[in-house]
Amino acid sequence: MQTAKSGRKLRAKNAVIGWSFVLVAAVLICLFYFYPMIQALIMSFQTGSGANLTFTGFDNYVRLFKDPTFLTTVKNTVIYLIIQVPIMILLALFLSVLLNNKSLKLKGFFRTAIFLPCVTSLVAYSVIFKYLFGQDGIVNIMLMKVSLISEPIQWLTDPFWAKVAIIIAITWRWTGYNMIFYLSALQNVDESIYEAAKIDGASSVQQFFKITIPMLKPIILFTSITSTIGTLQLFDEVMNITKGGPGNATMTISQYIYNLSFKYTPDFGYAATVSYAIVIMIVIFSIIQFKVAGDKNE
Amino acid sequence: MSNLKRIFSYTVLIIASIVSIFPFLWMIVSSTNKSVEVTKGKLLPGSHFIENLHNLLDTVDLVPALMNSAKISITTTILGMLIASLAGYGFEIFKSKSKDFLFNFLLLSMMIPFAALMVPLFRMFGNISQNMPMIGIDTMSAVILPTVTTAFLIFFFRQSTKMFPKEILEAGRIDGLSELGIFLRIYVPTMKTTYAAAAIITFMASWNSYLWPLVILQSPENQTIPLLISNLGSSYSPDFGMNMTAIVIATLPVALIFFIMQKHFVAGMMGSVK
Numbered sequence: 001m002q003t004a005k006s007g008r009k010l011r012a013k014n015a016v017i018g019w020s021f022v023l024v025a026a027v028l029i030c031l032f033y034f035y036p037m038i039q040a041l042i043m044s045f046q047t048g049s050g051a052n053l054t055f056t057g058f059d060n061y062v063r064l065f066k067d068p069t070f071l072t073t074v075k076n077t078v079i080y081l082i083i084q085v086p087i088m089i090l091l092a093l094f095l096s097v098l099l100n101n102k103s104l105k106l107k108g109f110f111r112t113a114i115f116l117p118c119v120t121s122l123v124a125y126s127v128i129f130k131y132l133f134g135q136d137g138i139v140n141i142m143l144m145k146v147s148l149i150s151e152p153i154q155w156l157t158d159p160f161w162a163k164v165a166i167i168i169a170i171t172w173r174w175t176g177y178n179m180i181f182y183l184s185a186l187q188n189v190d191e192s193i194y195e196a197a198k199i200d201g202a203s204s205v206q207q208f209f210k211i212t213i214p215m216l217k218p219i220i221l222f223t224s225i226t227s228t229i230g231t232l233q234l235f236d237e238v239m240n241i242t243k244g245g246p247g248n249a250t251m252t253i254s255q256y257i258y259n260l261s262f263k264y265t266p267d268f269g270y271a272a273t274v275s276y277a278i279v280i281m282i283v284i285f286s287i288i289q290f291k292v293a294g295d296k297n298e
Numbered sequence: 299m300s301n302l303k304r305i306f307s308y309t310v311l312i313i314a315s316i317v318s319i320f321p322f323l324w325m326i327v328s329s330t331n332k333s334v335e336v337t338k339g340k341l342l343p344g345s346h347f348i349e350n351l352h353n354l355l356d357t358v359d360l361v362p363a364l365m366n367s368a369k370i371s372i373t374t375t376i377l378g379m380l381i382a383s384l385a386g387y388g389f390e391i392f393k394s395k396s397k398d399f400l401f402n403f404l405l406l407s408m409m410i411p412f413a414a415l416m417v418p419l420f421r422m423f424g425n426i427s428q429n430m431p432m433i434g435i436d437t438m439s440a441v442i443l444p445t446v447t448t449a450f451l452i453f454f455f456r457q458s459t460k461m462f463p464k465e466i467l468e469a470g471r472i473d474g475l476s477e478l479g480i481f482l483r484i485y486v487p488t489m490k491t492t493y494a495a496a497a498i499i500t501f502m503a504s505w506n507s508y509l510w511p512l513v514i515l516q517s518p519e520n521q522t523i524p525l526l527i528s529n530l531g532s533s534y535s536p537d538f539g540m541n542m543t544a545i546v547i548a549t550l551p552v553a554l555i556f557f558i559m560q561k562h563f564v565a566g567m568m569g570s571v572k
Contacts, residue, residue: 014392014477015392015394017392017477018388018391018392018394018397019388019392019397020388021384021385021387021388021389021391021392021477021481022384022385022388022389022397022400024381024384024385024447025381025382025384025385025404025447025452026385026400026404028381028443028446028447029404029407029447029448029449032415032419032443032444032447033407033410033415033449034407035418035422036414036415036418036419036422037410037414037415037418039418039421039422040414040415040417040418043417043418094310095310095311095314098307098310098311099311101307104307104311109315110311110314110315112560113314113315113318113319114311114314114315114318115318115564116318116319116322117318117321119502119549119552119553119556120322120506120549120552120553121505121506121508121523121524121527121548121549121552122506122508122524123506123508123524123527123528123531124506124524124527124545124548124549125321126531127527127528127530127531127541127545128321128324128325128542128545129321130531131336131536131538131541131542132321132324136337138324138339138341141339142339172317172318172321176318177567180564180567180568181567181568184568204303229409229411232411233411233412233413235413235508235509236508236509239528240528240531240532243532253413254411254412254413254509257413257416257417258413258416258509258512258513261416261417261420261513262513268417268421271417272414272417272418275411275413275414275416275417276414278411278413278414279410279411279414282409282411283409286409
C-alpha cells in the first residue's frame with residue numbers, strides 16, 4: 001500500500017519533470033510557428049493597407065486566380081521545381097555512386113570539394129553568381145574563349161537564360177548536400193548484392209537503376225521532399241541574382257509575398273493569402289511524392 | 299574496375315570538383331585584384347587585397363555588421379542548444395502518449411514555409427514594439443526569438459538521446475541527483491559530439507540567414523553581414539575587387555568552422571535522417 005502510493009507519487013512527479021523539460025520549446029514553437037499560421041489564415045480573409053485590415057471574406061482568394069503576377073510566380077516556381085530537383089537528385093545519386101567505389105583514390109578530396117558549396121551563405125553565393133553570369137562576366141568570357149559561343153549570352157536580362165542561370169546556381173549550391181545523404185546510405189548497402197548482380201551479368205547502368213535507386217528509395221523521398229519545400233520557398237537567390245527580373249520572369253512566390261508586404265503599398269491580407277498558396281502547394285507536392293514512392297513499393 | 303570505367307569516374311569527379319571549387323577560387327583571386335582586372339577575366343592572384351580592404355572599410359560599416367552577425371549567431375546557438383537539448387532529452391526519457399503526440403505536432407512546424415510566417419511575425423513584433431521596444435522591430439531579440447527553437451533541432455537531440463545508455467541515468471538517480479542535475483552533469487558532458495554537430499548547423503544557419511533580418515531590421519547600424527553583402531551586390535556600378543573582399547570575409551568564419559569540424563557537420567546532417 002505504502003509503496004504503491006509512493007510509486008504513484010513518483011510517477012506523477014516524473015510526469016511534471018518530463019513536461020517541464022519540453023515546455024519552453026513547445027511554447028516557443030507554438031508562439032512563433034503555429035500562432036502566426038493561424039494569424040495568416042485570418043489575415044487572408046482581410047484586406048487593407050499596412051496594419052489597418054478589414055474583413056472581406058473570400059475576395060483575396062478570388063483575386064489570387066485573376067492576378068497575372070501571382071500566376072507568373074507560380075509558373076516560375078514550378079519550372080524551377082520540375083527541372084532543377086530531378087536534375088540535382090540524379091546528379092547527386094550519380095556522384096555518390098562514383099564516390100562509393102572502394103578502389104577510388106582521393107575520395108576525401110572529391111567529397112569535400114563537391115560538398116563545399118553548402119557552407120556558403122545563400123546571399124554570398126548569389127552575389128558571386130550574379131557577377132559570374134554578368135554580361136561581361138567570367139562565364140561569358142570563358143565560353144567565348146573556347147569558341148562555344150560567338151557573342152555573350154544575356155544571362156541575367158533574357159527571360160529564358162535568367163531562369164537557366166538561377167537553376168545552375170541552385171544546382172551548384174545543393175547537389176553536394178544531397179550527395180552526402182546518398183553516400184551515407186550507400187555505405188549501409190550490402191556489397192554482396194552488387195556481387196550477385198555482377199555474376200548475373202548486370203551492367204553498371206542496370207545496377208544503378210535496378211539496385212541502387214530502389215535501395216535508396218526512402219532517402220531519395222526524403223531529399224526530394226526537402227528540396228521541393230526548399231524550392232517552393234526560394235527567395236535569397238532570385239532576390240540577389242536577378243531581383244526577380246527581367247520583368248517578372250524569375251520572380252518566385254516568396255519574393256512576391258515579400259514585395260506585397262514590404263515593397264509595394266503594403267497589403268498584408270493579400271500577402272497572407274499568397275503565402276497560403278505555398279502551404280497548399282507544399283502539401284500537394286509532398287502527397288504526390290509519397291504516393292509515387294509508395295506505388296513503386298508494390 | 300576496368301580501366302575505361304576508372305578514367306570515366308575520375309574525369310567526372312574532377313570536373314565536378316572544379317565546378318564546385320571554381321566560384322570560391324574566383325572569389326578569393328578577385329579579392330586580390332582591381333575591379334577592372336576582374337571584369338577583364340583575370341584568373342591569377344594580384345596584390346590589391348589590402349587596398350580593397352581599405353576601400354571596403356571606408357565605404358561600408360563592415361566591422362559593426364560582423365559584430366551584429368556574431369552577436370545574433372552566438373546567442374541563437376547557445377539558446378537553441380539549451381532549449382532543444384532539454385526538449386529532446388525530455389521527449390525521449392520521459393515518454394508518454396500525450397508527449398509523443400505533442401512531439402509529432404511540433405514536427406509539423408518543419409513543413410511551414412517561412413514566407414507564410416513572415417507577415418504575421420512582423421505584425422506581432424510591431425505590436426510588441428509599442429509596449430516593449432527592447433524586443434520589438436529593429437532589435438537583435440526580434441531576429442533571434444523566432445528562429446531560436448526549431449523542431450529539427452529537437453528531433454535531432456531526441457534521435458541522439460536514443461543511443462544514450464540509460465543505466466547511467468539510473469545510477470545518477472540512486473546517487474540522489476535531481477533530474478536537472480542528471481541532465482546537466484551527466485547528459486550534457488556525455489553528448490559533446492551531438493552538441494558540436496547541432497551547434498555548427500545552428501550557427502551556420504543563423505550566420506547566413508537573410509529574409510527575416512531583411513524584414514525585421516531597419517536601421518543601418520543593425521544590419522547583419524548577409525544584408526551588407528546583398529546591398530553591395532545591388533549597387534549599380536560595383537567595385538568587384540572590393541565586393542569580393544567583403545564576401546571572402548563574410549564566408550571565412552563559416553568556412554573555417556566547417557573545415558575544423560567537418561566530421562561533426564556531416565555526422566550532424568546525416569543524423570537528421572536516421
